[in-house]
Amino acid sequence: MSALDAEFAALLDAQAEAAKAQPLPPLDALPPEMVRAGYRLQRQAQDQNAPKDVETRDLTVADTIPARLYRPAGLGDPSGLLVYFHGGGFVIGDLETHDGHCRRLAKDGACRVLAIDYRLAPEHPFPASHDDALAATKWAFDNASDLGVDPRRIAVGGDSAGGNLAASVALDLKDDTRRKIAFQLLLYPGIWPDEETQSRKDLDGPVLTREALAWFEKLLAAVGHPHAQRAMLGSRDFKGAPPALVVTAGFDPLQDEGRDYAEALRAAGVAATLTHYPALVHDFYIMHDVSPAVAKAAAETAAALKRALS
Secondary structure (H helix, E strand, O other): OOOHHHHHHHHHHHHHHHHHHHOOOOOHHHHHHHHHOOOOOHHHHHHOOOOEEEEEEEEEOOOOOOEEEEEEEEOOEEEEEEEEOOOOOOOOOOOOOOOOHHHHHHHHHHHHHEEEEOOOOOOOOOHHHHHHHHHHHHHHHHHHHHOOEEEEEEEEEOOHHHHHHHHHHHOOOOOOOOOOOOEEEEEOOOOOOOOOOHHHHOOOOOOOOOHHHHHHHHHHHOOOOOOOOHOHHHOOOOOOOOOEEEEEEEEOOOOHHHHHHHHHHHHHOOEEEEEEEEEEEHHHHHHOOOOOOOOOOHHHHHHHHHHHHH
């Protein structure tokens, strides 16, 4: 196993020392809104240097779903579009936690980005998040001309739980001849495989812990649902899915399922690229100021998006 990035190691050591002085209560003892607020403050503090030359507009899509449209300065019409779903275990995360990340994807990917503020569990258990993701993506296709978007160049993407949503939508629409997704950008996605992977067994953090994974799964309440395969993607039919970039991190319990998903896509004849950052942690894209390694990875990811939508 590679060594952890030095800047992230220093951050995690400092957080561990702080936790010794003031231990945090278990997640089950906290209301979700409190966890959301803490996550928002922490991630915004770790990403304060996002590009400013990106125009944003808050809007409502599919009648009820809040969203934010990003357009980099100088982008012509029509452009490509990335419909983006934030991470956070389907329970935390929002437009603000991922604002800097979406700005970079728009600017360096030379496309519009439509970030979706889908409903969160436990207030809205499964399949609310997946329903919102699918409805928002369909809306983007159906309103492409109003958005200044070329409907032949619409991608879906997301990180962690958002990667699950993007992959799920890509599979749901793969046979939709009117709404053909051009590309899927899956950043350390939670695939929810049928069998527990070795990395889930071996890694308890950093950043994404076993406690957090269990808390997210409990609150989402997808296990046992008659349509659970929309979230638990291991047994889906991948044939005909759009091309994909799957990104994994070495210090992340989700790394093996991301790798395995890329391999399953390839086995089904899908053009899938796997990019692995062995020294980085889960959630690194929205911790941009922590290490120069994040800027490098983010630029590489945006460049791949730009190529896919050119």
